[in-house]
Amino acid sequence: MKIRIHVSLKPGVLDPQGRAVHHALDGLGFAGVEDVRIGRLVELDVADGTSDDALTEMCEKLLANTVIENYRIEKVS
């Protein structure tokens, strides 16, 4: 079973990496970029029987820092 976990910084949390990319896009001449935020994408290949609870626990314990990050679990197949 393929699982995609989207981890992104919570609104309000400073994102220096996003700011650097924003600045670089401006420097390359791309107009109209208003905001850039960088997150992580974790692609897991897990056994078919893996429960939603186990996936949530993986996120809470390891994959996301829930103090400053939100996560979203997406089942691909």
Place this chain on the structure above:
Amino acid sequence: MKIRIHVSLKPGVLDPQGRAVHHALDGLGFAGVEDVRIGRLVELDVADGTSDDALTEMCEKLLANTVIENYRIEKVS
């Protein structure tokens, strides 16, 4: 206009970060995890008129390293 760009390593490219996460999940007792790959998620807020070509160019020039990475552009709204 909100755009989400998913950047992931091409199949076959070594992913030490993914391997470390896989090992950590095993160590925490999560069984059945077969593979872990780590990618990037770039969330852009761009002007409504921004063309697909401009987005592709941003990816090719800055956001993804097309030698080792694939990217996928998703329009959120």
